[in-house]
Amino acid sequence: MPHSSIPASLLLATALCLSGCDKETQSAAPKEPAKSTAPAANQPVPQTATQQPGAKTATSPSTAKTAPADDSANRLGSKEPIAKPAGVIRLAVYNIENLFDARADGKSKVTDEKPKEHCAAAAEAIRKVNADVLALVEIESKEALTEFRDLYLKDMGYTYISSLDAGDGRGIEQSVLSRFPLSQEKNWLHAKLEGVHLVDNSAERIKAGTPLDLKRSPLHVVVTVPADKTGGKPYELTLYVMHHKAGRDFGYWRTAEAQFISKLVSDELKTDKDRQIAVLGDFNAQPTDESFQTYITGGLIDAFADRKKEPKWFTHMSGRSIDNIFMTPSLSADVVTETRFILGTPVKAAKGDWDTMPYPAGYASDHLPVVVDLRMR
Numbered sequence: 001m002p003h004s005s006i007p008a009s010l011l012l013a014t015a016l017c018l019s020g021c022d023k024e025t026q027s028a029a030p031k032e033p034a035k036s037t038a039p040a041a042n043q044p045v046p047q048t049a050t051q052q053p054g055a056k057t058a059t060s061p062s063t064a065k066t067a068p069a070d071d072s073a074n075r076l077g078s079k080e081p082i083a084k085p086a087g088v089i090r091l092a093v094y095n096i097e098n099l100f101d102a103r104a105d106g107k108s109k110v111t112d113e114k115p116k117e118h119c120a121a122a123a124e125a126i127r128k129v130n131a132d133v134l135a136l137v138e139i140e141s142k143e144a145l146t147e148f149r150d151l152y153l154k155d156m157g158y159t160y161i162s163s164l165d166a167g168d169g170r171g172i173e174q175s176v177l178s179r180f181p182l183s184q185e186k187n188w189l190h191a192k193l194e195g196v197h198l199v200d201n202s203a204e205r206i207k208a209g210t211p212l213d214l215k216r217s218p219l220h221v222v223v224t225v226p227a228d229k230t231g232g233k234p235y236e237l238t239l240y241v242m243h244h245k246a247g248r249d250f251g252y253w254r255t256a257e258a259q260f261i262s263k264l265v266s267d268e269l270k271t272d273k274d275r276q277i278a279v280l281g282d283f284n285a286q287p288t289d290e291s292f293q294t295y296i297t298g299g300l301i302d303a304f305a306d307r308k309k310e311p312k313w314f315t316h317m318s319g320r321s322i323d324n325i326f327m328t329p330s331l332s333a334d335v336v337t338e339t340r341f342i343l344g345t346p347v348k349a350a351k352g353d354w355d356t357m358p359y360p361a362g363y364a365s366d367h368l369p370v371v372v373d374l375r376m377r
Contacts, residue, residue, distance in 0.1 A: 081371070195256050237276050
């Protein structure tokens with residue numbers, strides 16, 4: 001399949017979607033920063049959940065209320081994945097929605113594990129995508145993700161796992177499953193940002209005028225595709241896996257976070273201007289929002305800059321494009337534009353009370369997987 005990079009004329013193209021950002025549970029106080037005790041990211045993870053420290057058999061959650069099968073739930077994204085060309089690595093990001101386990105280990109304020117039928121549906125979506133490197137959002141812990149992998153994805157080749165505490169009060173963090181070695185795993189718990197809060201919010205325990213910090217730290221990790229897999233020299237890819245602050249009132253907070261991350265990337269490029277870096281995840285912002293545009297003005301390229309205001313490009317069940325992949329120019333040149341896609345999965349209706357609305361059959365998450373293929377140079 002021919003290789004074509006994203007045209008420069010499309011860098012500022014945006015979708016004119018509905019405004020607003022995801023609501024976010026605010027009931028828990030932020031965790032105190034703690035040094036991660038996770039194993040080094042470049043070490044293979046054992047392939048059975050029973051080998052993980054503190055692992056125990058998960059108990060079944062209460063059954064999720066499910067609506068009868070209805071094809072109207074398959075209203076977003078592409079109904080089928082696009083085949084992966086030869087000679088590429090597939091990179092994807094997926095907010096899997098509250099992947100909590102049944103352990104009473106104090107790592108989360110949430111006690112309900114993700115329903116097993118939702119886990120199975122999410123695993124089916126992951127299998128369809130067949131990413132070589134999969135960034136995940138809303139993961140409770142490395143232990144929870146390892147258990148999910150071993151129960152549902154054991155034959156997918158995801159030998160390597162990275163997941164670090166992001167400093168979130170609900171206990172959610174960002175993670176990576178990879179078929180290739182991972183290294184340089186790090187984060188920035190509660191890093192200070194430029195500016196102050198512009199609103200009072202008792203749920204967030206913030207007051208206007210107080211200093212800003214990161215709501216959730218990004219996860220930084222480096223993927224190395226060995227030379228025997230590339231047919232040439234090793235291919236190195238740096239990831240910043242994001243989950244920006246949600247909420248309609250917090251655009252200023254997301255913008256400050258985006259400025260912080262953009263500087264981290266620009267600092268890396270000072271030592272190697274051709275470094276291949278992706279900033280990907282749930283940005284809780286649409287292409288027209290200031291925080292989204294901050295990445296573009298900071299020199300990154302929107303991998304879906306030519307998206308249209310069409311359901312096939314929406315990434316959240318509300319009918320918005322809030323999950324994305326940004327890239328440095330060097331990495332953008334490797335994108336196979338014709339195989340980019342958003343994988344559709346059954347979601348709730350765009351309007352109505354999501355708290356009382358039954359889940360459609362086959363429901364996995366309120367977000368959809370976002371996928372790109374990269375030619376290895």
